[in-house]
Amino acid sequence: WSSKKLPKTIRPKEGWQVYSSAQDADGRCICTVVAPEQNLCSRDAKGRQLRQLLEKVQNMSQSIEVLNLRTQRDFQYIMRMESQIKGLRSKFRQIESDRKTLVNKNFQDLKGKMESLQPLIPVLEQYKTDAKLISQFKEEIRNLSSVLMGIQEEMGAYDYEELQQRVLNLENRLHSCMNKLTCGKLMKITGPQTVKTSGTRFGAWMTDPLASLKNNKVWYMDSYTNNRIVKEYKSISDFVAGVESMTYNLPFKWAGTNHVVYNGSLYYNKMQSNIIVRYSFETGLVITQRALESAGFHNVYPYTWGGFSDIDLMVDELGLWAVYATNQNAGNIVISRLNPDTLQILDTWNTEYSKRNAGESFMICGTLYITNSHLTGAKVYYAFSTKTSTYEYTDIPFHNQYFHMSMLDYNARDRALYGWNNGHQVLFNVTLFHIIKTEDDS
Numbered sequence: 001w002s003s004k005k006l007p008k009t010i011r012p013k014e015g016w017q018v019y020s021s022a023q024d025a026d027g028r029c030i031c032t033v034v035a036p037e038q039n040l041c042s043r044d045a046k047g048r049q050l051r052q053l054l055e056k057v058q059n060m061s062q063s064i065e066v067l068n069l070r071t072q073r074d075f076q077y078i079m080r081m082e083s084q085i086k087g088l089r090s091k092f093r094q095i096e097s098d099r100k101t102l103v104n105k106n107f108q109d110l111k112g113k114m115e116s117l118q119p120l121i122p123v124l125e126q127y128k129t130d131a132k133l134i135s136q137f138k139e140e141i142r143n144l145s146s147v148l149m150g151i152q153e154e155m156g157a158y159d160y161e162e163l164q165q166r167v168l169n170l171e172n173r174l175h176s177c178m179n180k181l182t183c184g185k186l187m188k189i190t191g192p193q194t195v196k197t198s199g200t201r202f203g204a205w206m207t208d209p210l211a212s213l214k215n216n217k218v219w220y221m222d223s224y225t226n227n228r229i230v231k232e233y234k235s236i237s238d239f240v241a242g243v244e245s246m247t248y249n250l251p252f253k254w255a256g257t258n259h260v261v262y263n264g265s266l267y268y269n270k271m272q273s274n275i276i277v278r279y280s281f282e283t284g285l286v287i288t289q290r291a292l293e294s295a296g297f298h299n300v301y302p303y304t305w306g307g308f309s310d311i312d313l314m315v316d317e318l319g320l321w322a323v324y325a326t327n328q329n330a331g332n333i334v335i336s337r338l339n340p341d342t343l344q345i346l347d348t349w350n351t352e353y354s355k356r357n358a359g360e361s362f363m364i365c366g367t368l369y370i371t372n373s374h375l376t377g378a379k380v381y382y383a384f385s386t387k388t389s390t391y392e393y394t395d396i397p398f399h400n401q402y403f404h405m406s407m408l409d410y411n412a413r414d415r416a417l418y419g420w421n422n423g424h425q426v427l428f429n430v431t432l433f434h435i436i437k438t439e440d441d442s
Helices: 044-070 078-097 099-115 120-124 128-154 160-180 236-241
Strands: 017-023 029-034 185-197 203-206 218-222 229-233 246-249 260-262 265-269 275-280 285-291 312-316 319-325 332-338 345-354 361-364 367-371 379-385 390-397 405-411 416-421 424-433
Touching (some): 185 236, 185 390, 229 236, 260 312, 312 361, 312 405, 332 367, 345 390, 361 405
Antiparallel strands (some): 017 029, 185 424, 203 218, 218 229, 275 285, 312 319, 319 332, 361 367, 367 379, 379 390, 405 416, 416 424
């Protein structure tokens, strides 16, 4: 993704600053921050100490910024930082109740959290072309601890309410940072995390990628045929506990396990047909249905495991897609982008990969990734880009823990793959490779 050149200076009144964002090798978003502003303390000695700290952190952040623009594995510790920040919020609340007795202990903790940045040093050393910047960064990290020690010795009363508000603002900026990381190329799949064990060997479960962060509803569709019951849960925890909030009785039975929820509607393949149905959870009615012309159905062109998985509906950052096969394309996979309101085909791409030889597939950023099997030893073997209409063979392994995968779908909001693995509902994390461009790049 592209962004304008990042700022070089700090406006003192803005408090904590987010300078850059990227994604680490485990798919986590990380932001570089600068904190706090220069004039928090009234005493000259403390003010000098804080200004000295601010200058050092500024220099350190600028060094990180340059490195971020040159490497693809930036910001390895955002999730840890976010957890630490949340921990700081709790500590600030404690300090508010008893500032005098807790101030030294909590500043010691703060110092420890700053020292936790030390593991960044061996990571940065990998980039030999930036040896000079790395050396400077290492020195800044070492000096930072002594500066913090001096501040701790001189620090008296502190405006913790103001600092707590800045931490809240920083959390919001961190979430904004994560939202800026949009499209990228799949590099790695990790996991799975087993969420629940339930149902038959085959089924589907999903969340809505367009739902707000506060909306964590889960929908559950057991079996691949002869069923029309959809169960709804208010959250993942309710899903794990088996506490249903709603049950929907669809007007038509479904085929396969390749359904998707998108912007409040369920999209699924009507049994024994190539008709796609859009069903509204809000109204309990079918909004529209449309035949996917020429698409094979009812086990004519399924995935390797069968189960009437001829038509696979999926969504990614770019919208709604249908993956299927036709006689005209000799049973090879066809990709169509659909209008989510009318289900009309907006564009279509023909691939040369046999649908019956594919284990499962999913879309990320307009690229279709295909696994070579639904059994143990499966890997992502083939990728077709709709942006360039080109393909490549890949070798991205993932752990098929329960030996039989009958559903694998990407959720852009969660940056995760939802899977139904032999009666187990599982989640995989994905790592995407991002290229960050600046105004200086040609």
